[in-house]
Amino acid sequence: MSCRGVMGAHMGMSWGMLGDGGWRKGPWTAEEDRLLIEYVKLHGEGRWNSVARLAGLRRNGKSCRLRWVNYLRPDLKRGQITPHEESIILELHARWGNRWSTIARSLPGRTDNEIKNYWRTHFKKKDKASPNNLEKSKTRLLRKQQFQQQQQQQQQQQQQFTAMDMKKIMSILLEDSDSNKVTNNTTTSTSLVQQARQAEMGANIYPTYTEEQGNNWGCYSDNTISCEASNVDLLCWDAALWNLDDFQGNNWGSF
DNA sequence: AAAGATCGCAACCGCCACGGA
DNA sequence: TTCCGTGGCGGTTGCGATCTT
Known part of the structure; x- marks a missing residue:
């Protein structure tokens, strides 16, 4: 029996049922999600094997961790991978x-998981794809992007970050970058910081943040962070963001 | 309109590294 | 030093949604 056969038989048997x-196993229900979120609120991330005991979930630790990391974490960015993100993925x-x-x-x-899935769907198959198939997937992708853009625009109108919120972020980010926590490419990160400063000085336009988009840095207008930034610039910018992230304990909602 | 093909994503598994007893 | 529990990682699968014929 092939590997797929073994796995398929196993997963088919256990899907949505009780395992060892x-x-x-299987898809999570809204109630399970709620319990897990409550658990993390109370006890923080980690100690996943106590979830079953403390939260009343009949899920093993691995499953809980995976659900939290890949789906429930509040800082997750939803929606389409942007062209910038795509270029970063390709480069990395x-x-x-x-x-x-x-x-x-x-x-x-x-x-x-998301990046892995994206890669497998969009790039790995391109190796085999005929130009015709490639064209088809492009069209499909385009349609999806257009639909999501419409949705995002609607949401942006409802949930805009206030200027004050963004100023807080920028000040934290600038402090952080100034202390040279980004070590790989100080010159580039400094130049980004300068750009960010200029952006803050200009300050009339702030990036928007929606629940759906998460941190959609692609929303910066041209007079804030240069849209012409190279991938290396983007990486530095991302690195700066991660330092900010560390500083905030990954809690985007706490600004 | 319907059947088959393909896509996208959530979730699983096995393996490995690490830390504590 | 060894064993065991835990968490993290990469590969794989199942299945609903969407597209094509």
Whole structure:
């Protein structure tokens, strides 16, 4: 029997049922999500194997961790991978190969699973794809992007970051970058910081933040962060963001 | 309109590294 | 030093949604 056959038989048997040790498997219900979120609120991330006992979930620790990391974390960015993110993925994959978690660290709000899925769907198959198929997927992608753009525009109208919120972010980011926590490319990061400063001085336009978009840095207008930035610039910018992230304990909602 | 093909994503598995007993 | 529990990672699968014929 093929590997797929073995796995398929196994997963088919267990999907949505109780596995070894009585753990539930398969898709998560809204109630399970709620319990897990409550658990993390009370106890923080980690100690996943106590979730079953403390939260009343019939899920094993691994499953809980995965659900939290890939789906429930509040700082997750939803929606389409942007062209900038795509270029970062391409560049980092060329450098590191299938080290998805490493790549994910350079893309705030994206999970290794998401990037891995994106890569497999959009790039791996291109190797085999005929020009015709390629055209089809492009069209499909375009349609999806247009639909999501419409949705995002609607949401932007409802949930705009206030200027004050953004000033807080910028001041934290600037303090952080000034203390040289970004070590890989000080020159570039400094220049980004300068640009950011200029942006703050100009200050009439702030990036928007929506629940759906998460940290959609692509929303910066041309007079804030240069849209012409190279991938290296973007990486530095991302690195700066991650330092900010560390500073805030990954809690975007706490600004 | 319907059937088959393809896509996208959530979730699973096995393996490995690490830290504590 | 060894064993065991835990968490993280990368590969793989199942299935609903969407598209094509």
